[in-house]
Amino acid sequence: MSLQSSSLAGFGESNDAQTSLAFKRRFMMRMLFVLTGGMFLDGYILGIVGPVTARLTAELGTSTLWEGLIAAGALFGILFGSPLGGWAADKYGRKPMFLADMGLFVISSAMQFFVSSPLQLFVARLLMGVAIGAEYSVGWPLMSEFAPAKLRGRLMGLTLIAWYAGFMVAYAVGFALNESTHLSWRFILGTSTFIAVILFFARFGLPESPRWLWNQKRVDEARVLARRYMANAADVADVEREGTTTNGVRLGMLFSPQYWRATLFMSMFWFCAVTPYFAIGTFADSVLQKYGLSGGLAGGIGLSVVALAGVVVTVLLIEKVGRRTLTVPPQWLCTAVLAAIGLWSGAPPAAVLALFLVFSFFNAGYNTLTGIYPGEVFPTEARGIGTGFATAVSRIGAGLGTFLLPWSMIHIGASGTMLIAAGIAGFGAALSQWLAPETKGKSLTETAAGYAH
Numbered sequence: 310m311s312l313q314s315s316s317l318a319g320f321g322e323s324n325d326a327q328t329s330l331a332f333k334r335r336f337m338m339r340m341l342f343v344l345t346g347g348m349f350l351d352g353y354i355l356g357i358v359g360p361v362t363a364r365l366t367a368e369l370g371t372s373t374l375w376e377g378l379i380a381a382g383a384l385f386g387i388l389f390g391s392p393l394g395g396w397a398a399d400k401y402g403r404k405p406m407f408l409a410d411m412g413l414f415v416i417s418s419a420m421q422f423f424v425s426s427p428l429q430l431f432v433a434r435l436l437m438g439v440a441i442g443a444e445y446s447v448g449w450p451l452m453s454e455f456a457p458a459k460l461r462g463r464l465m466g467l468t469l470i471a472w473y474a475g476f477m478v479a480y481a482v483g484f485a486l487n488e489s490t491h492l493s494w495r496f497i498l499g500t501s502t503f504i505a506v507i508l509f510f511a512r513f514g515l516p517e518s519p520r521w522l523w524n525q526k527r528v529d530e531a532r533v534l535a536r537r538y539m540a541n542a543a544d545v546a547d548v549e550r551e552g553t554t555t556n557g558v559r560l561g562m563l564f565s566p567q568y569w570r571a572t573l574f575m576s577m578f579w580f581c582a583v584t585p586y587f588a589i590g591t592f593a594d595s596v597l598q599k600y601g602l603s604g605g606l607a608g609g610i611g612l613s614v615v616a617l618a619g620v621v622v623t624v625l626l627i628e629k630v631g632r633r634t635l636t637v638p639p640q641w642l643c644t645a646v647l648a649a650i651g652l653w654s655g656a657p658p659a660a661v662l663a664l665f666l667v668f669s670f671f672n673a674g675y676n677t678l679t680g681i682y683p684g685e686v687f688p689t690e691a692r693g694i695g696t697g698f699a700t701a702v703s704r705i706g707a708g709l710g711t712f713l714l715p716w717s718m719i720h721i722g723a724s725g726t727m728l729i730a731a732g733i734a735g736f737g738a739a740l741s742q743w744l745a746p747e748t749k750g751k752s753l754t755e756t757a758a759g760y761a762h
Contacts, residue, residue, distance in 0.1 A: 333540040337455070340515070341464065343407075344452050345471035346508040347444040348680075350414065352475025354383050354437055354501050356613070360483030361494040365430070368494070373716070375427040382431045384708035386438020387445070388701045392560070394443025395450075395697020399690060402525075403451040404517040406443060411509045414440035418502040422495050430498075437501075442704070446697030453684025453692070454520040457541045458752050459628065462681050466624035469677040473620050477613035520753070523551040524689045547752040551689055562691055563698055571686040572695065574744035576702035579679045581737025582640075584706035585647065585730040586616075586672050612669045619673035627681070631749040636678050639671040640738035644731050646671075651727035672734075679703065685748045688757035706733075 358380050366376055390410075398406045417436035424430040449465065456464045479501075486497045516538060522531035535548045563572040623635055646668045650661060687695030717726040748756040 330540055333538060336538050337464075339511070340452065340455060341467060343508055343511050343515070344448045345468050346504065346511070347411070347441070347448050348468040348471040349475035349478075350501055350504055350508070351383075351441045351444070352472040352477075353479040353504065354418070354434070354441070356476035356479030357483045357498055357501065359480060360487045361497050364487065364494045365498075369427050369430070371427045375431070377713070377716070378431050379427060379434060381708040382434035383438035383441065384704045386435040386440075387442035387704040388438075388708065390439030390442025391446045391697040391700035391704070392442075392694060393439075393697070395446030395693035395695070395700075396560070397443075398447040398450065398693035398697075399521075402517050403447055403454075403521055403693070404515060406447045407451060407515065408509070408512050410440045410443035410447060411505060411512060413443075415502060415505045415509055418499060418505055421499040422502075424495060438704075442697070442700060445700040446693050449680060449684050449696055450692040451518055453753065454518040454689070455538060457539075457544055458547070459750055461685070462627040462632070462749065463624055465681045465684060466620070466627055466677050469680045470617065470620050470624060472680075473613065473617040473673060477617055480613060519548050520551050520689045523548055544752070547754050550752075550754045560694060560698065563695055568687070568691060568695070570744060572698065574740065574746075575683055575686060575695065575699040577740050578636075578682075578737055578745070579699050579703035580706040581733050581740070582672065582676045582679055583703050584710040584733050585643075585668075586676065586707075612665060615666045616669040616673035619670040620677050623674040623677040627677070628749060631747050632678060632681065633745050633747045636675050636745045637738065637741045639675045640734060640741055643668050643672050643675075644735040644738055647727050647731035647734055651724045651731060654724055682746075682748070685751075685753065685756040686746065689753070 362376065362380070365371065365379070369375075371379065394406055394410060414437055417433055417440060420433035420436070421430065424433055449468070452465055452468070453461060482500065483497055486492050486500075487494070516534050517530075519531040519535035519539070522528075522534065531548060531551075535545045539545050539548070562568060626635060646664050650656070650664050650668075653660070656664075683696040683699055684692060717729070721729075746756070
């Protein structure tokens with residue numbers, strides 16, 4: 310049985326007719342497809358850059374500054390797109406934004422076929438990032454609001470598997486096309502457009518979130534959609550325990566006494582989780598070569614494969630051992646691993662590689678929680694903008710890590726760079742030790758209310 314099939318095995322506790330259960334399962338499968346597709350694209354557009362960097366740098370005559378900007382362009386776009394998309398999703402609904410963000414991605418991705426300067430490529434990838442940022446703050450809330458409580462962690466985790474798979478597939482595709490064909494680097498970067506077109510049309514006809522409708526006092530519509538698409542009676546009933554929006558959607562609400570703990574934890578945990586990964590993963594070849602390890606396909610793909618395995622294991626365990634166990638201890642372990650790499654100056658290359666693989670596995674594991682916690686700790690009226698804000702903060706770290714790593718490796722050195730990464734991971738571990746909640750098996754009403762006090 311596939312991971313996705315096993316994840317849906319418990320979906321369908323209802324007294325409805327079997328045909329209705331089949332319809333609801335098909336709907337959830339479709340929802341998973343379009344959501345995992347969006348996350349696959351995010352990983353894909355980041356992973357595809359590394360293999361073609363040398364060619365585009367030579368043709369466009371890019372400096373080290375432009376190289377870093379192009380690599381981090383999508384990440385900086387997410388910085389703006391995620392809070393804007395989250396605000397719009399909370400104000401106007403999940404459904405229209407879910408289609409609009411993929412439409413923007415199709416257009417901006419296609420721009421890569423025609424770029425002729427570093428600035429044009431940066432702008433195209435910046436706009437792609439804006440679209441992906443909106444995808445985070447619309448897609449994850451939408452998924453959490455439809456998913457059964459007892460399967461929510463696993464289903465949300467599948468989107469992270471898609472992200473790492475996208476990064477890995479893109480690296481492999483980019484490497485293969487770059488080394489074995491005469492296709493231009495523009496075409497290789499633009500291959501994300503073909504995936505995006507499929508996902509754009511697959512999103513037509515998806516329903517609005519019943520929880521968002523209830524929160525907007527559109528009670529009758531919410532009841533109809535909840536009963537039509539949600540198979541678990543307890544989840545349908547939980548929709549009717551939603552509050553209603555009275556003060557509108559404001560960024561400032563995230564820092565109110567009710568939400569500040571959720572905002573602080575989600576933003577900084579995510580920041581500390583992704584900053585070392587993006588820096589090391591994007592430039593895997595050059596990082597490994599600094600430690601006397603061969604670059605090429607094996608290095609970059611090796612770290613990505615191990616990271617993907619870490620996500621899969623986390624998804625399999627998430628509903629069994631809980632969120633905190635998979636969040637806090639792995640962060641302390643990764644802190645120790647990065648510190649060992651930085652301090653062990655005379656380490657054999659094989660030992661360094663083993664440490665990098667351990668880091669990739671466990672870092673990817675707790676990174677999976679960055680796709681699960683946002684939909685649980687923020688309430689419906691702030692779920693989009695809360696997710697968007699946390700995404701933006703995380704992408705500041707990811708963007709800075711990606712942008713600064715080439716400079717840091719040259720001016721600070723590999724050991725110093727790894728020690729900085731260890732410090733970031735350690736801060737995230739301490740914060741999670743303090744604030745990470747346990748939300749396993751709880752309804753969204755319970756998870757949001759429990760974290761607000």
